[in-house]
Amino acid sequence: MLDLTTSNLTSRYSWETLDQDQDALRFLESTVLPPYLNTCRWFAGKARQQEKFRIAVMHNLALRSDVDTIAFLAVVEVGYTDGETERYLLPLSFLETAQPGSAEVPPKGILTTAEFDQKGGLLVDAIYDERFRLALYANLAGEQVIPQKAGQVRFHRGRGLAEEDAEATVVSRVLPVDSSNSALVFGVPHQPEKYFLKLYRKLFQETNPEVELVSFLTEKSQFSHIPAFAGSIVWEQENTPDITLGMMQLMVENQKDSWSQTGDYLNDFLYAVPNRLFTIREDVFDRVELLGRRTAQMHLALYSPESNDLAFAPEAFTDDYRAFIIRRLEDLLERRYTMVIDNYTKLDPLAQRLAWVFMEAKEMIDEFIDDFRKRPLESLRTRIHGDYHLGQVLATNDDFIIIDFEGEPESSITDRKIKHSPLKDVAGMIRSYHYAVSAKLFGSTETENIDPNHLQRVSERWFNLIRDTYMNAYLETIGNPHPLYKNSNEFNFLLLVYLLEKAVYELGYEISYRPAWVKIPLKGIMDVIQEIEKIRTADPNRASDVPRLQMGLLETKKE
Incomplete structure (x- = not known):
């Protein structure tokens, strides 16, 4: 039985039967999970009044080791005094004290000390257990379907996972970056970091839009400027939408995102402004043109008028x-x-x-x-990136890789899958360029003593040139006319x-x-x-009582 006098989880049953041990589960729900989840970067409910924590589902995943054991894919429901209940994925593993690797688990990965069937150790977030990471990879490579008490967990394999890597000896690690999801990296011989697995922590009752978009672009198009889809992990149940638990892609070389690179390019411009010089390096225009072309190519790849998949078929601007x-x-x-x-x-x-x-x-x-x-309106709507800005584009040595197709973080999963004009993406990138130059000029010590009205005019000149360069390249690549735009x-x-x-x-x-x-x-x-x-x-035919724009309100004393 449980020892409720300490925070240590103690059970006379084996670890492998945790999902049946009601006392242990209640102890986790009442004593362990509330403080632990509130320390996790990926837990979004910290600011809400929490009412209860409940382990709703415990999927099991076999681990291959000297002594066969399992890990659990726990689905934790968090209820609040107001608003909807949320669900989170929390993989659980038990590392005995003598287990190799137990001393390497960082404090943020330890839920509690524990004892199962008189064997002491640590209850940990399983991403920090190499046996669990390798089991995920092996199941993806083998396209396994694992029956569970509640449906089944299906491992899809994508084109991005090379045939020769399916049976390769794999090394793995957890990326130390804290975010709303967790990231695992897998390496094969001669390439120590080749695949990137994102575990989605907050779960939604639908397939993640990122998995749909990345798999579509990888499997159904020739667009290669994304990290190729290598696989996904999905929880399937009858008469219920699939729930995405994770996605694996090819690892992208660790380069600056385009926001950082644009900031670097803007430094030359920034240093010239106090001297009343206007300077833009020629290679800046080359990069902006290339990004305009890559954006258009992404939209052309997502335009699929002959697709049998209704999720990607173009639609009209309906009421x-x-x-x-x-x-x-x-x-x-x-x-x-x-x-x-x-x-x-x-x-x-x-x-x-x-x-x-x-x-x-x-x-x-x-x-x-x-x-x-x-x-x-006769233009068309398609699936789009949905949260497109300079921070979502990685700059390699001579090209770009577009990442993070999850959509607007504030929107529901259903809303993220709504088809829009691709111009929504274009607008996002235009606004991102405007932010880049404005933030640089208005937020730098080099320009703090310059009249804000002058900075406004200077930043607009830079922005207009960059915007037009981006748009011209985009339109040239899309083609005119194109069915997307009447x-x-x-x-x-x-x-x-x-x-x-x-x-x-x-x-x-x-x-x-x-x-x-x-x-x-x-x-x-x-x-x-x-x-x-x-x-x-x-428009000579427009009859309107709406007053003209009051631009005189913006007038200030000329410099």
Whole structure:
């Protein structure tokens, strides 16, 4: 029986029967899991009022060792006083005191000391047990299906896992990076770090969109600028959507992401600004052009009009889809207007002027949204990256690798799978470039004594050149016309919709966490508003009582 007087887990039964030991499970739920999960970087419920922890499911996975044993894939349900229950994947392993490797487990991997059937040791997160890591790899390579009490765990193997590596001697380690998931690395002879396995900690009642997109691009297209799909781990149950537990890909050479690289490129520009010089290295344009081409190639690969997979078949701009985007945008706008009013006095003078024009343009924005609701659109929607920015693109020596296809972290899994115009990705990258230059100029000591209005103009010149370079390369690669975009008018109109949505979303984050950066998304909103104004004035048939944009509010004394 359990010794409840200490935090040590003590059971007279063997480790392999933990899933049947109700006393031990209750002890874990009440005493061990609450403090442990709250120390884990991947546990998202720290700020919520937790009500209960329950081990809902215990899948077992055989481990090959001198003495055969098992690990458990525990699914932990966390209930809260308010809101939905969450589920987390917590692999569990028992390392006896004399077990090789027990001394190498970091403190963050130890749940508690434990004793099973008079054998003492550590109850650990199984990712820190090499036997568990090797079992994951072997099952993926062998495409195993393991029956469980609740359905089955299926290991899919992808094209990215080489035939010669299926039976290879494998080495493994846990990446030390703390994030919302856990990362394991596997090496084979002559290549010590070849495969990367991501275990998804927070579980959703659907297949992870990243697995769907990466496997589709690897198996069904020739697009090679992603880490190739090598396999996935899925929990299958009858009459229930599959739940993704993990995905393996080819390891990518550890290079800077494009946000960091762009920051490096901007240094030359930054150092020239105080001397009133405008400097952009030629290779910066080359890299931006290449990223524009790679973005277009990704979208062409995801455009699959002949696909038998409905999840990837292109769709029209339906009324339901427009209503979804409009609800999201109107809700964002309403909350942002309130936030701007409540925080107006905290903004710097430049941000205040931009905020004032944003507020004055409310009717114009409303009219633009109504245009989106009613306007005939023949462009198409497809699956897209969904959270596309410079931080999601790794810069290799002479090319790019696009990563992290999970979608917007704040969105539900269902919403992440909604098909959008690929211009949503394009808008995300454009906004990322705008952030890169603005953050560099407004946040550096080299420019802290320069008039903010001058910095605004200088940053806009750099941004406009980079944006146009990126867009020209994108359009040239996509081809004109292309079924994804009916014509240039629809292209420009839809791009404004997604740019507005992105910048309005960013505004809320900056007001809450970085007030000094509020001017960045406000300027992005301003750019969209000015383009909307051009559309209105260029249409001789438009009858509107909406007042013109009050650009005079932005005027300041000339330098």
